[in-house]
Amino acid sequence: xxxxxxxxxxxxxxxxxxxxxxxxxxxxxxxxxxxxxxxxxxxxxxxxxxxxxxxxxxxxxxxxxxxxxxxxxxxxxxxxxxxxxxxxxxxxxxxxxxxxxxxxxxxxxxxxxxxxxxxxxxxxxxxxxxxxxxxxxxxxxxxxxxxxxxxxxxxxxxxxxxxxxxxxxxxxxxxxxxxxxxxxxxxxxxxxxxxxxxxxxxxxxxxxxxxxxxxxxxxxxxxxxxxxxxxxxxxxxxxxxxxxxxxxxxxxxxxxxxxxxxxxxxxxxxxxxxxxxxxxxxxxxxxxxxxxxxxxxxxxxxxxxxxxxxxxxxxxxxxxxxxxxx
Numbered sequence: 360x361x362x363x364x365x366x367x368x369x370x371x372x373x374x375x376x377x378x379x380x381x382x383x384x385x386x387x388x389x390x391x392x393x394x395x396x397x398x399x400x401x402x403x404x405x406x407x408x409x410x411x412x413x414x415x416x417x418x419x420x421x422x423x424x425x426x427x428x429x430x431x432x433x434x435x436x437x438x439x440x441x442x443x444x445x446x447x448x449x450x451x452x453x454x455x456x457x458x459x460x461x462x463x464x465x466x467x468x469x470x471x472x473x474x475x476x477x478x479x480x481x482x483x484x485x486x487x488x489x490x491x492x493x494x495x496x497x498x499x500x501x502x503x504x505x506x507x508x509x510x511x512x513x514x515x516x517x518x519x520x521x522x523x524x525x526x527x528x529x530x531x532x533x534x535x536x537x538x539x540x541x542x543x544x545x546x547x548x549x550x551x552x553x554x555x556x557x558x559x560x561x562x563x564x565x566x567x568x569x570x571x572x573x574x575x576x577x578x579x580x581x582x583x584x585x586x587x588x589x590x591x592x593x594x595x596x597x598x599x600x601x602x603x604x605x606x607x608x609x610x611x612x613x614x615x616x617x618x619x620x621x622x623x624x625x626x627x628x629x630x631x632x633x634x635x636x637x638x639x640x641x642x643x644x645x646x647x648x649x650x651x652x653x654x655x656x657x658x659x660x661x662x663x664x665x666x667x668x669x670x671x672x673x674x675x676x677x678x679x680x681x682x683x684x685x
Contacts, residue, residue: 403424493540497640511532527633538595545578546671658663658676
């Protein structure tokens with residue numbers, strides 16, 4: 360259910376239209392993301408780095424995945440570039456409109472179909488996998504914390520209206536829950552690679568020679584007691600000010616949050632994912648209570664026990680969506 364929901368959200372973003380499970384767009388996205396996910400696993404990436412020839416060895420699973428990915432790319436192009444000409448919404452239409460504007464103003468544009476295809480292929484794994492895994496952790500956290508569910512529902516019912524994206528600032532507790540989810544989970548435990556190409560760098564007492572590659576331990580930062588009190592507990596209240604609003608950007612907990620990077624190189628998709636998670640929380644908590652499945656042991660809600668990978672996720676589990684009585 361969760362995977363299908365995220366794929367539908369991505370289809371809406373790309374085309375501007377709702378897609379169904381029987382649509383070509385849904386099948387195309389699914390056909391691309393499955394082999395992409397498998398090839399992105401650390402063990403497969405390590406094998407391909409050491410032995411790239413494996414992608415050409417007949418009968419090898421990596422070759423099968425690589426061939427499936429190539430077929431998925433062809434299908435994506437056909438589906439989203441050739442099949443969305445009439446759509447007047449969505450990311451593909453926006454990029455094509457920008458291309459026309461650039462051609463009218465300057466006579467040429469570097470936004471060709473290959474560029475648009477590259478954006479689509481970059482966006483799909485960068486958005487779908489982190490969202491899927493973050494929402495899996497969200498469900499586990501909520502099942503373990505019924506008091507948090509109660510408080511979210513209390514804030515939602517106070518609006519007396521359907522929740523929209525614009526309501527996120529009216530619901531500081533839910534905003535705090537999303538921030539705490541990102542801190543608690545830290546979907547990308549290690550940052551992207553950085554390198555000081557221009558020369559040596561001195562930071563406090565550390566001398567970093569030129570061309571040194573640096574990876575930040577984001578998981579360690581977000582679970583360090585020097586920066587976050589009781590870091591292994593899920594506490595949205597750490598992001599709530601005394602007056603009930605969300606703490607400002609100068610508050611220590613906000614300064615120590617580096618889930619998606621900081622500054623001009625902050626992840627462009629972070630705002631998108633926050634808004635999607637906000638709507639998921641609002642729609643679910645307004646209508647359902649998440650309860651443990653009594654026929655299955657519920658995994659521990661401990662980030663140290665989550666399934667490792669480029670993007671960590673919760674252990675597999677099932678839960679029950681119990682409708683609220685009207």
